[in-house]
Amino acid sequence: xxxxxxxxxxxxxxxxxxxxxxxxxxxxxxxxxxxxxxxxxxxxxxxxxxxxxxxxxxxxxxxxxxxxxxxxxxxxxxxxxxxxxxxxxxxxxxxxxxxxxxxxxxxxxxxxxxxxxxxxxxxxxxxxxxxxxxxxxxxxxxxxxxxxxxxxxxxxxxxxxxxxxxxxxxxxxxxxxxxxxxxxxxxxxxxxxxxxxxxxxxxxxxxxxxxxxxxxxxxxxxxxxxxxxxxxxxxxxxxxxxxxxxxxxxxxxxxxxxxxxxxxxxxxxxxxxxxxxxxxxxxxxxxxxxxxxxxxxxxxxxxxxxxxxxxxxxxxxxxxxxxxxxxxxxxxxxxxxxxxxxxxxxxxxxxxxxxxxxxxxxxxxxxxxxxxxxxxxxxxxxxxxxxxxxxxxxx
Amino acid sequence: xxxxxxxxxxxxxxxxxxxxxxxxxxxxxxxxxxxxxxxxxxxxxxxxxxxxxxxxxxxxxxxxxxxxxxxxxxxxxxxxxxxxxxxxxxxxxxxxxxxxxxxxxxxxxxxxxxxxxxxxxxxxxxxxxxxxxxxxxxxxxxxxxxxxxxxxxxxxxxxxxxxxxxxxxxxxxxxxxxxxxxxxxxxxxxxxxxxxxxxxxxxxxxxxxxxxxxxxxxxxxxxxxxxxxxxxxxxxxxxxxxxxxxxxxxxxxxxxxxxxxxxxxxxxxxxxx
Numbered sequence: 001x002x003x004x005x006x007x008x009x010x011x012x013x014x015x016x017x018x019x020x021x022x023x024x025x026x027x028x029x030x031x032x033x034x035x036x037x038x039x040x041x042x043x044x045x046x047x048x049x050x051x052x053x054x055x056x057x058x059x060x061x062x063x064x065x066x067x068x069x070x071x072x073x074x075x076x077x078x079x080x081x082x083x084x085x086x087x088x089x090x091x092x093x094x095x096x097x098x099x100x101x102x103x104x105x106x107x108x109x110x111x112x113x114x115x116x117x118x119x120x121x122x123x124x125x126x127x128x129x130x131x132x133x134x135x136x137x138x139x140x141x142x143x144x145x146x147x148x149x150x151x152x153x154x155x156x157x158x159x160x161x162x163x164x165x166x167x168x169x170x171x172x173x174x175x176x177x178x179x180x181x182x183x184x185x186x187x188x189x190x191x192x193x194x195x196x197x198x199x200x201x202x203x204x205x206x207x208x209x210x211x212x213x214x215x216x217x218x219x220x221x222x223x224x225x226x227x228x229x230x231x232x233x234x235x236x237x238x239x240x241x242x243x244x245x246x247x248x249x250x251x252x253x254x255x256x257x258x259x260x261x262x263x264x265x266x267x268x269x270x271x272x273x274x275x276x277x278x279x280x281x282x283x284x285x286x287x288x289x290x291x292x293x294x295x296x297x298x299x300x301x302x303x304x305x306x307x308x309x310x311x312x313x314x315x316x317x318x319x320x321x322x323x324x325x326x327x328x329x330x331x332x333x334x335x336x337x338x339x340x341x342x343x344x345x346x347x348x349x350x351x352x353x354x355x356x357x358x359x360x361x362x363x364x365x366x367x368x369x370x371x372x373x374x375x376x377x378x379x380x381x382x383x384x385x386x387x388x389x390x391x392x393x394x395x
Numbered sequence: 396x397x398x399x400x401x402x403x404x405x406x407x408x409x410x411x412x413x414x415x416x417x418x419x420x421x422x423x424x425x426x427x428x429x430x431x432x433x434x435x436x437x438x439x440x441x442x443x444x445x446x447x448x449x450x451x452x453x454x455x456x457x458x459x460x461x462x463x464x465x466x467x468x469x470x471x472x473x474x475x476x477x478x479x480x481x482x483x484x485x486x487x488x489x490x491x492x493x494x495x496x497x498x499x500x501x502x503x504x505x506x507x508x509x510x511x512x513x514x515x516x517x518x519x520x521x522x523x524x525x526x527x528x529x530x531x532x533x534x535x536x537x538x539x540x541x542x543x544x545x546x547x548x549x550x551x552x553x554x555x556x557x558x559x560x561x562x563x564x565x566x567x568x569x570x571x572x573x574x575x576x577x578x579x580x581x582x583x584x585x586x587x588x589x590x591x592x593x594x595x596x597x598x599x600x601x602x603x604x605x606x607x608x609x610x611x612x613x614x615x616x617x618x619x620x621x622x623x624x625x626x627x628x629x630x631x632x633x634x635x636x637x638x639x640x641x642x643x644x645x646x647x648x649x650x651x652x653x654x655x656x657x658x659x660x661x662x663x664x665x666x667x668x
Binding site for chain 2: 102103106136203266386390393
């Protein structure tokens with residue numbers, strides 16, 4: 001009998017996500033020229049953060065028209081959007097153009113600060129960015145009356161410190177940040193952070209360029225706690241990464257593109273996201289995912305509605321549709337991340353017997369015990385930490 | 396007639412240029428996510444940009460220079476053949492030169508990543524013939540980055556060279572023959588001097604974008620091969636330190652300008668095309 005997914009065990013899964021280093025950055029920077037300039041030239045006019053309307057008025061009529069969704073790549077099940085369109089009569093313009101939290105923010109903050117349409121009615125930032133957007137007053141609340149399936153949410157997520165009661169953010173997927181390795185190439189099990197620095201793997205290791213995903217597990221391996229991260233502890237981790245980088249141990253700082261390098265054999269050990277590895281294993285059974293002995297971190301990506309949305313009701317309809325267990329099971333079967341809804345076992349096993357007992361979708365307690373999540377950082381901390389890590393990853 | 400072009404330059408070149416210049420001398424303040432830039436003649440941005448990232452700046456110039464020389468060495472014979480020897484296949488050959496550039500820059504670069512992969516057939520073959528040590532690699536090396544730059548920008552060398560070679564009056568070559576010039580003398584005394592404008596234009600068209608490029612370094616390089624473009628990109632998109640990024644852009648621009656002027660002077664032409 002498959003184990004139920006115990007919400008208490010998953011309670012520790014809480015915050016974080018992916019980042020495509022190169023491609024997105026490149027494309028964004030090419031496209032971004034004008035908005036950079038806009039950002040630069042804007043020197044003295046007060047860039048007021050218009051206080052966002054907490055809840056727009058809702059006349060109770062059904063959602064109609066078009067919904068524009070901007071989501072991460074490979075974060076959707078085949079046929080899901082079409083089924084939603086059939087079920088609701090709405091038209092969906094689904095784009096996989098959300099590649100990187102910080103870059104998305106750098107690109108969209110100017111129009112958002114001026115309350116201009118950003119071309120999306122619903123976006124899926126990681127929790128820390130959702131909180132930042134909310135703090136700036138740029139998110140609408142999600143109407144309770146249109147989100148009746150909210151009751152299916154994992155209680156630990158419902159009461160998360162980032163958004164108690166989930167007023168403005170609806171978790172979409174959660175997952176683990178750990179290590180992926182090619183066992184055929186390493187020739188042994190990888191269990192700890194020190195294995196990354198084994199001279200045998202020189203130039204075959206990749207780390208995340210994202211600060212939280214990249215440094216979290218390294219700080220844990222140095223005995224630093226993530227509960228109250230200090231710049232001293234963070235700098236200690238940055239120094240270690242710098243030392244290994246200068247030795248030529250680290251081949252690349254990556255976003256999601258580590259997956260290609262891992263599959264191509266250019267990288268044998270990578271910092272990785274749990275769901276990606278399950279998907280990659282289908283092509284290469286030698287790939288393994290492990291949470292390092294000293295611990296790994298977690299992330300939660302959330303659906304939010306920017307206050308510039310052109311179709312609030314349709315966005316809420318979408319969120320409610322995703323929160324239906326049979327629908328959500330299809331998403332999990334495709335992405336292989338950890339569900340944000342409770343009691344998914346039956347629905348998952350209906351789609352694929354044994355799916356619910358997959359250790360990466362339903363991690364064992366021993367794994368969950370090793371996971372920590374980053375707390376909500378202040379703006380100053382985020383900036384300070386990003387700058388410290390960028391001095392190594394961007395140089 | 397030149398008004399539209401002037402207006403275009405004004406809007407898309409002069410205005411951003413001054414805006415960037417202003418940013419480079421500003422200090423950041425206010426909130427972290429919507430910082431206010433205050434113009435302050437803050438030249439420390441420049442000092443910091445140069446001192447912190449000197450290594451990347453020198454590396455960028457080294458890579459770009461190498462790529463430019465490689466482009467010149469590869470493109471000159473090709474342009475020469477197309478201009479003088481191709482006959483009726485001239486247009487076909489020119490078409491073939493341009494053809495790969497119908498595919499976007501990004502895809503072409505990523506394709507190299509696949510071709511040069513550590514477990515790929517190219518590396519296997521080179522290891523088999525002992526040109527690479529058993530644990531050697533091509534991808535994520537300086538060579539791969541320089542190769543990528545050369546490959547991606549070579550068309551901008553071939554075309555100007557072709558244009559200047561094609562303009563050469565064949566009767567001049569015949570005249571040099573009549574005066575008993577051998578091949579080498581004909582090349583040194585007639586062809587090369589007449590092709591110099593093409594060499595100059597091509598070198599600049601390759602060198603300038605190569606110095607600021609960051610795509611090749613991100614995909615084909617490792618953490619040891621980052622270029623100044625990568626640093627600027629990171630400063631703009633992750634650290635969001637706009638003054639530092641703008642200052643770095645200006646340092647880069649100034650160095651390129653100095654380099655180009657010296658080069659133009661060395662080639663003895665003030666005339667850029």
